[in-house]
Each structure stands twice: as C-alpha cells, then as structure tokens.
Amino acid sequence: MAEILVLVDHVDGAVRKTTTELLTIARRIGEPAAVFLGSGYEAARDTLARFGAVKVYVAESPEFDDYLVAPHAEVLAQIASTAQPSAVLVTSNPDGKEIAGRLAVKLESGVITDAVDVDSDLTTTQSVFAGGYTVNARVTQGTAIITVKPNAVTPEPAETTPVEEKVAVTISDAAKRAKVVARTARAATGRPELTEAAIVVSGGRGTGGEFGPVEALADALGGAVGASRAAVDSGWYPHSHQVGQTGKTVSPQLYIAAGISGAIQHRAGMQTSKTIVVVNKDAEAPIFSMADFGVVGDLHTVLRQATEEIEKRKG
Amino acid sequence: MKIVVLVKHVPDAAADRGFNESDHTTDRAGVDGILSELDEYAVEEALKLSDSGEADVIAVTMGPDGALDAIKRSLQMGAASGVHVVDDALHGSDAVATSKVLAAAISKLGDVNLVLTGMASTDGGMSVVPAMLAERLGFAHIGFVGELGFADGKVSARRDADVTETVEASLPAVVSVTDQINEPRYPSFKGIMAAKKKPVETWSLADLGVDAGSVGLSAAWSVVEAVTARPERTQGEIVTDEGDGGVKVAEYLAGQKFI
Ligand SMILES: Cc1cc2nc3c(=O)[nH]c(=O)nc-3n(C[C@H](O)[C@H](O)[C@H](O)COP(=O)(O)OP(=O)(O)OC[C@H]3O[C@@H](n4cnc5c(N)ncnc54)[C@H](O)[C@@H]3O)c2cc1C
C-alpha cells in the first residue's frame, strides 16, 4: 500500500488537532506516514502513534524556526521523492499553503487547496464562491498535494507503534532567504481555537465595540469568539478572530451572529456552519435569510438574557 | 527599483458567480469582471513605495481580453505601465501553469526587485501562486504581510499568519499582502486621464517562450469532476424580541441540545 504523507502541524512538538484529522483521512487512502519537521519530536510521538501513523519521518533541527517555511518545503520534497507517496496532506493555513505551492513546483505535481473532505480514491470536496458551490476534483499529475481545512473530519484514534526514520537536515541557502526576526504568540484566551471550535459566537459593528455580551455568551456555551471585519477594522477585536474571506473559515455545529449584517465576504467564512442563530435589530438584514433561528432585537439585551437563561438551565 | 504588481481580473463577488457547464471552468463571460479586490492592496502598496522614492511600478496580468480592465484600473490608480499576457491556449490553466507563465513574464521584464501580489485571488482563492513564483524564480517569499518596510536593500515585514512574525528578506522578493496593510486609493480624474497614455504591452505565449501544450485545461495537473450549486439555506423561525428574546434563544439552543 502506498504511503500517504501527513505533514505534522505543531508548536515545539505540541501537535495541532488538524494533524490528527489528516491522519484519520490518510488511513482511508493508504498507509499514514507522518513527517515531523522542527524541534520537540519527543512531545509529539505519542499523539502521532495514537492517531495511526505507521511511520514517522523525523527531521529534527532547531534551524527550521529561524526561517519562514521554504526549508520545510525543501525537506518535505526530499522525503517525498524517496518515499514516493500517492498523496501529501497538509493543513490549510498560510504556512501549509506556501509549503503545498512550493512542493507542487518541486515535485511537478498537481495541488488542490482547502479541501473539506478527501475520499479513499483521492477525490476532494471543496466549497467555493463563498460557499455557493461544492466542487469535486482530483489531482491528475504526480503526487496528489492536498491542503485540508480544519474540522474536515472527526479525528479517530487507531493506536500504532510507528517505525521512526531519522532524516538528516541540510537546508540550502536558497531556502534561507526569509528570516524570522521575531515571533509573537497570540495571547491565550482560555477559549477554544476559533477554527476548531464546535460553537462560535461572533459580534459585528452592531456591538458598538462592546464585546462583553458576546464573550459571556460564548463562555456560557463553551464556544470561541469571532468578529466581522467591521468590528476588527474598528479595533474592537483582534484580527486573528476575524471570520470571513480574509479572516478564518469556520464550520462549527453552531454559529451565532450578533450585530452582523451578512455581507458576502463574511458569509464566505461561516456559510457551512451546521446551525446558524442570528440576533440583529434590523429585520431586513440579509443574514436572517441564512438563520435557522433569529431574533429581531438589540443584541445587548438579547445576548445578556440568553446567557442568564443558559446559566440557569445549566444549574 | 523595479516593482511588478500582479493583478487578476475576476468575476465580481457581488454578482451571481458560476461555472461553464461544458468544462467546469469559471464563468468569466456571464458575470461582470473587476480587478480582484485583494489585489488593490498590492497595487496601493506598490504605489506607496513609488510615491516615496524611485520605483517603477509595472502591473502584470494573465487572462482573456477582458483582463485588460485589471491593468487599466491599476494604471488609473497610478502604476506606470502594464503587461497583459493573453493567449487562447491559456483557457483553463491551473495555478501551476499560471505561475509558470507569470514567472516567464517577470523574467522577460528583467531585473525585477520586488513582486507584490494579493493574499488570494477572490475567485480561485488558492493563495499558492505567490509561493510558486518564488520557488520558480528563486526569490525570497513572504506571504500574508500586514506591514511592509524597506531598509538597507532589505524588506522587513510583519506577517499576520497563525502567529505574528517579523520577517526580513533580501531582494529580490515576492510579497503577498493582506487587506490589513493599507487603504487602497480610488483613481482620481487626473489618474484616469493619465492612464490613457500609459504603455501596455500584450504578450502571447510565443513571446514568452512558453510551450502552449504545457498550459491550459488539457495540461492542468488537477481536474474538476463535478460542480454542484449548494442548496440555499432555508430560513427558520424569526421572532421579534418582546422582552423575552434571550429566553427564546436559550429555548431554541436547548431544543437543539446545545445546552
Ligand atoms: C476584499 C474584502 C474582504 C473582506 N473580508 C471580510 C471578512 O473576512 N470578514 C468580514 O466579516 N467582512 C469582510 N469584508 C467586509 C464586508 O464586506 C462587510 O463590510 C462587513 O462584513 C460588515 O461587518 P458587519 O456586518 O459587522 O457591519 P454592518 O454591515 O455595518 O452590519 C452591522 C449590523 O448590526 C446591526 N446592529 C446594529 N446595532 C445593533 C444592535 N444594538 N443590536 C443588534 N444588531 C445591531 C445592524 O442592523 C447591521 O445589520 C470584506 C470586504 C472586502 C472588500
């Protein structure tokens, strides 16, 4: 059975949930082989084994952190050319897309980005044009390089004892052109990661800058907080929380939009949410057309009351 | 300094976008085209650099006849000249082929120091063309830049990706910019008049020395097998708040087992 390479997305060995999703998908297609680049493998080992990596290529070097991802693409291409996998799966985020793009050129292979599902025969599903269309596609040349969005599948454990293969790391000068001078991690909020959360409560211009009620409702539901671009541009909430075309795409079980009108660029980031609840004081706001449940009213009072009622019900 | 800004002509996102039934390619005829909004930020950033110093800004596009509009708009905003790569053989090209053609155009221009692009095209939206170009040209690449500066022949950038990074690169470089970086200008009346006299070159694949058999739909390295319109979401119950709106939300959420 051909190997399916899964590039491990991690911070110092702390494996991101998306990687366990990719391993779950890889198992459908062939033999999952994880590729670990960077430092901290020791911390990553157990998770990769638990989610079914039959093999792990370990290229440990602190040097990766000194540059943007060109070195990752270089070493991944080197591993792929000996492993001859039928596919390489990478998380769909800015770094993952750069790696995928470079890899496609290096391996002379086709690339598909933002898959929301991948079949056992490598047919991908994508959601395009602001969620208006579903596209099925496949790579027809070389190794299928596919970036997969978070939350595509529910990660399923499948314990293995992976074979570890150490890979010597030599990074070319060409891959060292973009040096990272400083890196600032985002401040921890104690809330779930926006793209991974099962519940997202978002606020827009209608909050008037007051995100307290939005955060309180998110906390009552154990959800993440999102924001429209209007709220982000006004400086009310950090850009890392923006939902939409130029922010994050979310696909939670429940999306609550408060004080958001529903511009196409916002819908592009939340259209595939399972259930949508809307609170907006304008009954004509376009976002109501997508609502499974909506309240025409002032979000400040409605969200506060909803939060109180939820706390009461939780007892 | 020679700056190339890559501009794509795309179907207007505000219109009803769709696909050609025969070959599943994006319908570029049935919907009004515009300069991809996210490329306006790249044009603006290029113009800011040329406003403040010695920089020659060349807008480059690849696309059918109508794509010339993206060049015109860039010239109206203030770019000095344009290049339109157009060839019937290009229809249906994938990102890999697009990057090959754009890399050939940049090489033909020669001595390019900086290539500015949008963070994603608003139609295909793959965000891979800039990285592919850097790979082909051997340029440095910094993607998703929210702030850009120059000092001592180097670019320094704040990158708004998963974490905030400060990055430095020597030229030549490909930099893709986000919508956080600036506020794109509107063309002035003077700009619109001046644009009419600005030079635009039209290049075919033969002009670039790119084999027509290596681009286009039949040479694409991925294929779309099916396109399905997503069913419209059906609107559920909408109530007006009469003092109990919050309770109603909680009741609905409890009914759906979210509490
Ligand atoms: C290239 C480009 C990219 C973009 N990318 C994104 C993106 O990624 N994400 C994004 O969100 N937008 C994006 N936008 C912007 C988008 O077009 C809209 O401008 C934006 O989504 C509007 O945000 P909003 O709904 O919060 O504000 P508005 O459209 O101003 O809507 C505010 C809503 O709040 C309601 N309201 C006001 N007060 C109250 C109250 N007290 N209680 C209840 N309701 C109230 C109003 O009725 C209104 O419906 C992009 C635009 C462009 C051009």
Ligand SMILES: Nc1ncnc2c1ncn2[C@@H]1O[C@H](COP(=O)(O)O)[C@@H](O)[C@H]1O
């Ligand atoms: N056909 C094209 N002509 C000019 N520039 C393009 C073209 N396709 C992509 N680009 C540039 O590459 C960026 C990213 O495109 P994409 O990878 O398609 O999301 C765009 O914002 C443009 O700046």
